[in-house]
Amino acid sequence: MRVAIVGSGIVGAWIAFELSARHRITIVDAAPQAGAGASGRSFGWINHIHCDPEGESAEFDRRLAARDRFDRMNDRLGGALFAAGSGSLVWGVTDGATEAMANPHLARGAPSRLIGRDEIERIAPHVAGPPALALHSPRDVALSAGFAAGLMAQAAAENGARMLMGHTVLGVEVAQGRATGLRLAETVIAADVVVLAAGTNIPRLLPDPGALRIGSSPAGLVRLAATGPAPAVILDTPKVEIRPAGPGYWLSAVDLDGSGPQMSLDDIAARVRADAIALMPGLRDLRVTATAAAARPMPQGGLIAGPVPGVEGLFAAVSHPGVINAPFLSDRIAALLDS
Numbered sequence: 257m258r259v260a261i262v263g264s265g266i267v268g269a270w271i272a273f274e275l276s277a278r279h280r281i282t283i284v285d286a287a288p289q290a291g292a293g294a295s296g297r298s299f300g301w302i303n304h305i306h307c308d309p310e311g312e313s314a315e316f317d318r319r320l321a322a323r324d325r326f327d328r329m330n331d332r333l334g335g336a337l338f339a340a341g342s343g344s345l346v347w348g349v350t351d352g353a354t355e356a357m358a359n360p361h362l363a364r365g366a367p368s369r370l371i372g373r374d375e376i377e378r379i380a381p382h383v384a385g386p387p388a389l390a391l392h393s394p395r396d397v398a399l400s401a402g403f404a405a406g407l408m409a410q411a412a413a414e415n416g417a418r419m420l421m422g423h424t425v426l427g428v429e430v431a432q433g434r435a436t437g438l439r440l441a442e443t444v445i446a447a448d449v450v451v452l453a454a455g456t457n458i459p460r461l462l463p464d465p466g467a468l469r470i471g472s473s474p475a476g477l478v479r480l481a482a483t484g485p486a487p488a489v490i491l492d493t494p495k496v497e498i499r500p501a502g503p504g505y506w507l508s509a510v511d512l513d514g515s516g517p518q519m520s521l522d523d524i525a526a527r528v529r530a531d532a533i534a535l536m537p538g539l540r541d542l543r544v545t546a547t548a549a550a551a552r553p554m555p556q557g558g559l560i561a562g563p564v565p566g567v568e569g570l571f572a573a574v575s576h577p578g579v580i581n582a583p584f585l586s587d588r589i590a591a592l593l594d595s
């Protein structure tokens with residue numbers, strides 16, 4: 257089957273790689289390289305803690321299963337996605353808050369443990385003033401989702417997928433209620449099936465823009481560099497969410513959705529730097545090297561992976577959190593296309 261995929265972020269690239277062994281794939285992306293959208297600005301943390309195990313039961317189960325899926329993809333890509341899971345340490349403003357946050361996760365079988373100060377100091381020896389209690393999730397991992405998308409797109413291309421980078425899709429071609437291809441400025445790409453994996457841009461590509469409800473939420477990524485001893489673990493504290501990103505580099509993610517103080521991204525980055533120094537005073541010369549903002553796609557219900565109502569052969573795949581859910585979006589689209 258000829259499958260045209262719009263978007264080579266983590267979602268489109270995962271689907272393309274998965275389908276490329278048995279379908280004729282064309283990936284079209286407006287950006288010059290794969291993974292340059294929200295995926296390229298993602299914190300990329302495969303975690304269960306930012307999910308409500310009781311209120312979001314299906315999402316919680318996916319999050320617990322995600323690490324195995326990323327391990328398998330890592331194996332298929334020769335171990336290039338990540339070297340080893342760093343694990344995470346999470347704590348709240350008080351020990352009581354940490355317990356209240358952790359207990360529903362532990363009750364649902366999360367592979368995590370509440371640990372005391374001695375163990376925290378062993379796992380994160382360079383954290384100043386560690387709390388008496390933290391949730392340790394040794395299986396957590398974080399990866400560069402943009403880089404991952406690039407690897408998967410490349411693997412799809414090696415399987416025969418055609419990559420059209422730097423080409424903006426203007427719309428979906430529809431004839432007699434069926435998707436027949438993609439409309440670009442200079443040409444039309446004929447396809448039997450079209451998959452929209454264009455993140456926040458999906459609504460603009462729908463023949464009926466109201467067919468799916470997909471909002472967006474801004475977030476920022478702060479990149480820091482430093483020398484000196486620091487823990488090799490993802491840290492989520494009341495002040496700062498920060499993780500190692502290769503020797504000498506750190507990444508921090510911030511919400512820009514207006515829920516916090518109204519500040520510019522540069523001011524927020526300066527605050528992140530100050531909080532990171534307070535947390536890890538051993539880091540010498542800690543400096544902000546880059547900041548980037550991106551819109552995160554926020555589909556109604558958290559996840560859309562299926563047919564677009566009203567148009568045969570047209571599918572959409574989008575989720576929040578899109579990195580964690582990319583394998584499951586890909587599973588659903590593959591199952592629908594293969595059935």
Ligand SMILES: Cc1cc2nc3c(=O)[nH]c(=O)nc-3n(C[C@H](O)[C@H](O)[C@H](O)COP(=O)(O)OP(=O)(O)OC[C@H]3O[C@@H](n4cnc5c(N)ncnc54)[C@H](O)[C@@H]3O)c2cc1C
Pocket residue numbers: 262263264265266267268284285286287290291292293294295296297298299300301302401423424425426453454455456457458461475476477509510549550551552553573574575576577578579580581
């Ligand atoms: C700061 C930050 C931190 C985050 N942290 C996490 C996290 O810890 N864990 C997690 O799971 N998620 C996290 N997310 C969310 C996650 O990054 C996104 O959900 C995910 O990357 C979305 O992937 P995607 O492939 O759907 O979209 P994108 O990566 O945005 O890809 C869409 C692609 O479609 C292309 N495109 C759009 N319109 C067109 C068009 N008309 N023609 C051609 N191409 C088009 C774009 O160029 C882009 O490459 C974070 C996001 C941000 C910004």
